[in-house]
Amino acid sequence: MITPDQTVRTTCPYCGVGCQMNLHIKDNFIYRVSAPFDAAPNYGMLCVKGRFGTDYVRHPGRVKTPLIRVNREDRTAPPVWREATWEEALELVASEFVRIRNTYGGDAIAAYASAKATNEDNYLYQKLIRALIGTNNVDHCARLCHAGSVTGLQLSIGSSAMSNSIAEMENLDVFIVTGSNTTETHPVIANFLKRAVRKNGAKLIVIDPRHIEMTDFSTLWLRQNPGTDVAVFQAMAHVIVKEGLYDPDFIAGRTEGFEDYIESLEELTPEWAETVSGVPAEKIREAARIYASAKKAAIYWGMGISQSTHGTDNTLSLVNLALMCGHVGKAGTGLNPLRGQNNVQGCSDSGGLPGVFTAYQRVDDPDIRARFESVWGGVPLNATPGLTATEMVDMAEIGKVRGMFVLGENPMMSEPNQNHARHALSHLEFMVCQDIFINETGEMADVILPATSFAEKDGTFTNTDRRVQRCRAAVPPVGDSRPDWEIFCDLGRRIETRLGVRAGFEFSDPAEIWEEMRRVTPDFWGITYDRLEREGGVHWPCPSFDHPGTPYLFAEEFPRGRGKFWEVTFGTNSEQPDAEYPFNLTTGRVLYHWSGSTMTGRSALEEIFPEAVCEICPEDAEKVGVASGEWVQVSSRRGAIKLRALVTGRSPKGTVFVPFHFAEAAANALTLDRIDKRAKIPDYKNTAIKIEKTTAPEGIEAGYEMPLFDRGAIKDPVQVH
Known part of the structure; x- marks a missing residue:
């Protein structure tokens, strides 16, 4: 039996569950991964990726030194690289970004933040882009995953995060799973949900076109035609209204717009929905009755709901169901988008979105900007929300975006219509990729900056239920790679020198960066590294040191005041099968x-x-x-x-x-x-x-x-x- 040199507790780098894992290290190699039975949120469970998917940390293909492209004149040609020092690479990056900024303006540069980087990495990254480049053109893969969820939740209740905690899942009474193949995308969460059915007799309603494993545990499965989610959800709402199954006290005390909303449901009967969705009308009625009649009921959804041209409407329809039944604001209920990447929630929380600073503080609010300006050296900040990830690609094609910084993302794999994306990015004057491998996007870059993996750095990640947890270095960096935050500090100082400003990039470790994040983010103020060491994790919002954290949201009010019912119109898919493409x-x-x-x-x-x-x-x-x-x-x-x-x-x-x-x-x-x-x-x-x-x-x-x-x-x- 191998005796480890050390065992390091950290957070899994894969999905948004945020499983705690022990890395067992021998000779600077991860030879075994285990899960602590006493640690939330996974309590000893790991999926196959967490347990057996860390080989890449020491893969020979890792980028070990900065690389500069020799054949920069043709971005679509196979790249020819030469190794460079950090000094040379960062000087080139700083000079090119400042050149583009000074020639075309800061909005000619766009930045992809990363759901794989830590909160501290992403905070410093968006600070560099906003304070030094002068643009809010920063976005990340949340745009391609749950933007429909985020927008719908913001419009209806004013908060886009998962409302309830993973810990509540085993004790559910009724829950809906829709647009989520949970056993494959979030396996540990799926285990908790299956336990709720097996051990506690919870009723599960699955609404999904595919026969996923969760259907085998369901009380009811509604197999709708793809893209007809709104029709099913609206017909369920119709039944709840017609049969008087809604919660009048909750509606009167916590919501607005109900009367206009129910008028819009008049013709949206289960029989109408059956003609559109293929789901039998009686199944729709049964689902509505089970959900509305429960004392507590929760809704969980994935990208099957959000990744469509009507993703916002899908989400608004789900929120309408929860509001009319009062199934939000208490344990065992809620609106719960299951976030994909391990830190997609944290990247969003840390300002990795074009319209907000940390914790969704709006860039167009002068008081909020003043707070950030006071901490960021008095540098005036842009008040105009920036481009989204999808818009960045389009603007590159027409020359509005001329420089791009890609942090730990791969838009050449993740953007739709890949040929269009490749053509658009080929027009860039300068592109930098900061990553642990050269991926399909990196092959088009001018400079590759080698970053460290999750096992080689410190910081925090935030999981899908808003739990902030530590990431800890277990092995030394590969080659000459550096942690992301350290690269940003070095690059930031070089850009500051060229611009003659000081926004503040003098940090010695991630803990110092987190302290600055706390200063500008009231929701994080009560969370410190010392507290995370003691407690293992804390759910934001946590506004004070004596605050316990917030496992579930909206107990007393919604961020927008009252929850709003939205009238939603069913629309057909943006591209329909036909004789040629059936x-x-x-x-x-x-x-x-x-x-x-x-x-x-x-x-x-x-x-x-x-x-x-x-x-x-x-x-x-x-x-x-x-x-x-x-x-x-x-x-x-x-x-x-x-x-x-x-x-x-x-x-x-x-x-x-x-x-x-x-x-x-x-x-x-x-x-x-x-x-x-x-x-x-x-x-x-x-x-x-x-x-x-x-x-x-x-x-x-x-x-x-x-x-x-x-x-x-x-x-x-x-x-x-």
Whole structure:
């Protein structure tokens, strides 16, 4: 048995659950990962990614030194790199960004913050962009994941975070899961939800077009046609109103707009919804009665709700249900978007959004700006909200954005309509990528700055239920890589010198950065590093040292005062299947991978799930003339990919599923770049496609035809004959 040199408690780098994990270190190598049984939120549980997905930390492909592109004249050509010193690389970055700023203005530069970086990293990053570059053009992957949720929640209640805690899940009475394949995207949360059903007899309503594992635990499954969520939710609201199942006291005391809202529901009967969604009217009635009649009921949703041109309307419809039934503001209830990345909540909280500083303090509020200006050396701050991530790409194409800083993100994999994104970014005058590997976006960069991984740095992450937790360094940095915050301090001072200002980039460790964050963020004031060491984690808002933190929100009031009912109109998908493109494509995650597989693709998990598959139902597979393991070409109006078919009962008729993790079969080469007009989030869940049987791509080895599910990587909940 190996005796570790040290064991370090830290936070998992994958999904938003924020699992606590122990890294067992021998000779500066992570040889084992375990989970402490006494630590929230996971209490001894880890999914396969957390337990077996840390190999990438010492992968030989890590970027170990700054790199400068030699062939900068053609950003689309294969890159030729030369190694550089930190001095040379940062001097180049500082001089180029200052040149663009002084020539075209600060708004000609755009910045991607990172859901993989710590709170302290992201705070310092957005400070650099706002105080020194002079723009609010800072956004991150939340725009591509839960912007529909964020916008809908802000409009209706004034807060976009998950309202209730993970700890409450085991004791639920009734809960809805919609647009979330929870067992694969948030496996530990799924375990708590399954326990609520198995041990406590909770009633689960699943609303999802795919046959996900959670349906096997449900009291009721509503299998709606893709993109018809609003119709189902509005019909449920219609039933609740007509049968008098709403909470009049809560509505009178805590909400506004109810009378106008119920008038809009008059014609939205379950029978109407059945014609649109395919869900039987009686199932809609049953779901409405179960949810509304519960003493406590919660709603959990994922990107199946938010990633569409009507993602905001989907969210508003869910909020309407919770408000009319009074299922918010107490334990075991609430509105709970399950956030994807390990620090996507924290990046948003830390100012990684174009319209807000930390904790959603608006950049166009003069009093809030004055507070930040006083702490940031008196540098005047831009009052105009910046570009969203999707807008940054469009503005690069037309020359409005000329410089770009990409921190730990990969827009060339995550942006929709990949060919459009590549063409747009090729117009940039200067691009910097700061990351641990050279990814598809990094291949287009002028400079690569090597950052440290989660296991090599200190700081804090904030999980999906607003719990701030520590990240701790367990192994030394690879090569000459540096923590993100340290890079920003060095770069910030160089830019300050060129501009003749001092905003403050003299920090010696992340704890000092957190102290500045506390000074400008009332919601964080009661959270200190010492307290996190003692308590393990604290839920914000926590406005004072004696405040216990806030596991659930809105006990007394909503941030906007009263919760607002919004009239929502059902709209069809932005791209409908037709004779030429007869199928609908939906994209998402699988258990063994994460996002663009930058990390999982460099771990042992790649051996279990090494490739993309096209999940297709038996009826559609018969139409196409394809069997599991055979190659198909999937094409949209924007591109085409080759991958193997997997015939499965998970997919409904007319819809196929493709994971978005694999560059060699990039789902976003197909997806539509049309966006939700309010949230600016693309429609990843509804793309018209055609499927054709084809031959294997060149270079595929003999014997590679073995179906993927024979390797044990995929469980099919429906027996296919």
